[in-house]
Amino acid sequence: MNGDRKQDPMNTIVLVKQVPDTTEVKTDPKTGSLIREGLESIINPDDRHAIEAALRIKAEQGGKVTAISMGPPQSIDAVSEAMGMGVDKGVLLSDKAFAGADTWATSFTLGKAIEKLGGYDLILCGRQAIDGDTAQIGPQVADYLGLPQVTYVFDIEKIKATHLIVKRRLEEGYERVRCALPALLTVIGELNRPRHPMIGSLLDACRDKAPIRIWNAADIGVKTGEVGLEGSLTHVIRTFAPKFKRQGEILEGNAQEVVRLLLRKLEEARSSKLV
Ligand SMILES: Cc1cc2nc3c(=O)[nH]c(=O)nc-3n(C[C@H](O)[C@H](O)[C@H](O)COP(=O)(O)OP(=O)(O)OC[C@H]3O[C@@H](n4cnc5c(N)ncnc54)[C@H](O)[C@@H]3O)c2cc1C
Numbered sequence: 001m002n003g004d005r006k007q008d009p010m011n012t013i014v015l016v017k018q019v020p021d022t023t024e025v026k027t028d029p030k031t032g033s034l035i036r037e038g039l040e041s042i043i044n045p046d047d048r049h050a051i052e053a054a055l056r057i058k059a060e061q062g063g064k065v066t067a068i069s070m071g072p073p074q075s076i077d078a079v080s081e082a083m084g085m086g087v088d089k090g091v092l093l094s095d096k097a098f099a100g101a102d103t104w105a106t107s108f109t110l111g112k113a114i115e116k117l118g119g120y121d122l123i124l125c126g127r128q129a130i131d132g133d134t135a136q137i138g139p140q141v142a143d144y145l146g147l148p149q150v151t152y153v154f155d156i157e158k159i160k161a162t163h164l165i166v167k168r169r170l171e172e173g174y175e176r177v178r179c180a181l182p183a184l185l186t187v188i189g190e191l192n193r194p195r196h197p198m199i200g201s202l203l204d205a206c207r208d209k210a211p212i213r214i215w216n217a218a219d220i221g222v223k224t225g226e227v228g229l230e231g232s233l234t235h236v237i238r239t240f241a242p243k244f245k246r247q248g249e250i251l252e253g254n255a256q257e258v259v260r261l262l263l264r265k266l267e268e269a270r271s272s273k274l275v
Pocket of ligand 1 (some may be wrong): 014069132133136137138229235
């Protein structure tokens, strides 16, 4: 970011998901549910970069940063950690009615909470959660709120009164995009280096001294049938870990022998139509 920014305060909302501390999500082969035992919970890594970006924007031009998370009661730890990093206000959306939400129901619930908060200039979220992995929430929340969106953001170059200029990562290179405000950005790890939470603020958040609000379905004005499993447009019929039929084979010998052997095996595989 550079100094060519609008001087008005920027109110930013950051979406924060609590996820298990692993990128190798394992499922119970019998029940098909996620195995969470023994796993620590963390803030989704991309979301820490979103929080950092919001805090840097606030440091440059003032305004407020609010973190919102939807999840079970223990997700308050993620909101508390965000407060420890310097976020001004936290909101936890927690209600049994929200359980089992697909991405559509999650986006709808987050969208309703954002509407209730109002007064925002920018919404930041991670590109992708390391457990659900769909990368659908950001775009769906933007769609629900009728906001322009830029995904895969790795540089917030300028923020002016009416628009911002950001760079988004492409497979080979990048795209420089001008986007009207208010807007939603999904960010990637390249954007910045997130700060650690400050012990004092973290302790305040954990001791209920920080302003974290807990909202249920009634608080955001939704009926129970509109959210969670009941309000979901998609339902998981079965979850399973794929079985790998192919097995690796180590070819032994010197380089020439191995190459010859490999060519013979590829020929055999082609003639038997395996590749
Ligand atoms: C077809 C389908 C069915 C599903 N059914 C179930 C189910 O029955 N039960 C169940 O528990 N889960 C279910 N899920 C998973 C659940 O929908 C997702 O975990 C959740 O909606 C978020 O999606 P994601 O993890 O892919 O997030 P992504 O879209 O990958 O996340 C991108 C960003 O959005 C924000 N974000 C995502 N989730 C939240 C959140 N909860 N709070 C705040 N910010 C958030 C974060 O900034 C995150 O970095 C289902 C998913 C799908 C695709």
